[in-house]
Amino acid sequence: MDQAQLGSFGDQRLAEVGADLLAAMHRERSMCLRELADDRNQELQFSRFLDNSAVSRHEILVATGRQTAERAAGRHVLVLADTSECNYTSHKASKRGFGTVGNGKDIGVFVHPLVAVDADQGGVIGLVGAEVINRTEGKRPAPAKAGAEDHKTRPADEKESRRWLAGAETAGDVLADAAMITMVEDREGDIYDQFAQACPCEGGGPDNVHLLVRAAQNRSVGGGDKLFERCAKWRQAGRYSIQVPAKRGLYQRQVAKVSVRFGEVTVRRPAGADKALAAQLTLRVVDVREENPPQDPKQRVHWCLLTTHAVGSPDAAMQIVGWYKMRWLIEQVFRTMKTDGVNVETSQITTPAALLKLVTIALVAAVRVVQLVVGRNADTGQALTDVADPRDMTALRAICASLEGRTEKLKNPHDPTTLAWYHWIAARLGGWSGYTSKGYSPAGPKTIARGLKRLDAMVEGWWLANHSADVRLG
Numbered sequence: 001m002d003q004a005q006l007g008s009f010g011d012q013r014l015a016e017v018g019a020d021l022l023a024a025m026h027r028e029r030s031m032c033l034r035e036l037a038d039d040r041n042q043e044l045q046f047s048r049f050l051d052n053s054a055v056s057r058h059e060i061l062v063a064t065g066r067q068t069a070e071r072a073a074g075r076h077v078l079v080l081a082d083t084s085e086c087n088y089t090s091h092k093a094s095k096r097g098f099g100t101v102g103n104g105k106d107i108g109v110f111v112h113p114l115v116a117v118d119a120d121q122g123g124v125i126g127l128v129g130a131e132v133i134n135r136t137e138g139k140r141p142a143p144a145k146a147g148a149e150d151h152k153t154r155p156a157d158e159k160e161s162r163r164w165l166a167g168a169e170t171a172g173d174v175l176a177d178a179a180m181i182t183m184v185e186d187r188e189g190d191i192y193d194q195f196a197q198a199c200p201c202e203g204g205g206p207d208n209v210h211l212l213v214r215a216a217q218n219r220s221v222g223g224g225d226k227l228f229e230r231c232a233k234w235r236q237a238g239r240y241s242i243q244v245p246a247k248r249g250l251y252q253r254q255v256a257k258v259s260v261r262f263g264e265v266t267v268r269r270p271a272g273a274d275k276a277l278a279a280q281l282t283l284r285v286v287d288v289r290e291e292n293p294p295q296d297p298k299q300r301v302h303w304c305l306l307t308t309h310a311v312g313s314p315d316a317a318m319q320i321v322g323w324y325k326m327r328w329l330i331e332q333v334f335r336t337m338k339t340d341g342v343n344v345e346t347s348q349i350t351t352p353a354a355l356l357k358l359v360t361i362a363l364v365a366a367v368r369v370v371q372l373v374v375g376r377n378a379d380t381g382q383a384l385t386d387v388a389d390p391r392d393m394t395a396l397r398a399i400c401a402s403l404e405g406r407t408e409k410l411k412n413p414h415d416p417t418t419l420a421w422y423h424w425i426a427a428r429l430g431g432w433s434g435y436t437s438k439g440y441s442p443a444g445p446k447t448i449a450r451g452l453k454r455l456d457a458m459v460e461g462w463w464l465a466n467h468s469a470d471v472r473l474g
Helices: 012-028 040-051 057-072 162-174 192-198 227-233 314-325 328-338 352-374 390-403 419-429 445-467
Strands: 076-081 084-087 108-118 124-133 180-185 209-214 238-243 255-268 280-290 302-307
Touching: 012 040, 012 352, 012 445, 040 352, 057 108, 057 124, 057 162, 057 352, 076 162, 076 328, 084 328, 108 162, 108 328, 108 352, 124 162, 124 352, 162 180, 162 192, 162 209, 180 314, 192 209, 192 280, 209 314, 227 255, 227 280, 227 302, 238 314, 255 314, 280 314, 302 314, 328 352, 328 445, 352 419, 352 445, 390 419, 390 445, 419 445
Parallel strands: 076 180, 180 209
Antiparallel strands: 076 108, 084 108, 108 124, 209 302, 238 255, 255 280, 280 302
16 A cells, blocks of 8 residues: 555655545545544544644645656546635634635635546546635725726736636646646636637647636627627537536536537737737637527526637537536535535634645545546446555455355456446445446445445555564464
8 A cells, every 4th residue: 555645745654644644534534633533642643744844735736646647648638627615614713814715704715626537538537736725815805996906907827817827737747748638627717818828729838738618708709799699600510419417406407409519719818918928819619509498597508618629520529518528527526525525614623724734635535536436337447546556456356255246246347457346346335235227326425435434444454464564474
């Protein structure tokens, strides 16, 4: 087992405590140090680990990014980026030094991860990087008088949107050995500066780093047209039925009938943008609109997708749509962090420095759970080594054999080299019946988290029994 999963921190003991904390978070699905620890002594170890200045979020992210980079080498990788908030208002009396979240009143932090996904198969490769932000200054207020500096005229590097620009830079650095990188972002990523800095067609970025962003702004595109209206004039490339991820609390619809159009537009540099940026950019667009949409605008499908990829055919346009739909995997990571996994918003830690580290570790744990959920049906063909240490195979084979029944229906049906095989083991340990016929649901994040609690402990026990210097066999 790798005892430096979160980093070495210049001390073997810190590396071991970090690995134990990550394993405990998988097991207990908790952010409470008392619940994570085996005893009072380990609780103090975890607390001192988080308070230790040698333990940094940067090293945690470098360590997990290095593991992701090794797995991503030679692949076309989608890097999913989005921002979510962790709200700690219910603990306001005990927390000090925290800023506010989106509503400007509740205290909490923002999490902006970069999650790598295989573009061809859809399997989650791992965490590339992240920003965990404690916004102590709050939102900058609107200008008090005409001529005062406002949000639109401040340089991009001085805005919170800087995290979107930094994401492509981080992905390019960490995933240098990937065959291709495509940043996939929702409407918050619709920033001219980002396209100008990363657009290979304008000489603004490396040829193997691309952007795929859902448009938020109905930009002017020349000829008196706006972006959305221009797209509506294009000839339909086809009509399709597509799967639409349901939004909690809004709708449960799973299929939408849409028309797809594609083309190119030229957008001009906004008045407040850095004058050093290109005066205009040529972007490719794939426009997806629901036919006969429901009356509720929140339920309507309209994705105007801006990309630096070439789009010259209906098949290429639908490939862009398929990649964008994978963005919902990052929503699953957020749900796993908050409600379906480690319950990140329940932490009782009172200081920002320690909590930001613990939230980063929770993110690492959540990505691992989502890896297994996505890879459960073998559809992705994802390798076991994307999530498990090959050195654990002997222990895993023994554990798998102990879980299999006498009939073929109760045996692990997957290739032992695949992630689906590993998922079956974790799911069975988490309480899943093993049946896949009609009427039986597959294992979800909560079941997997329970299973990892047992699986990690069993693998650790196997290592202690067979590799400890204190053990004398025979």
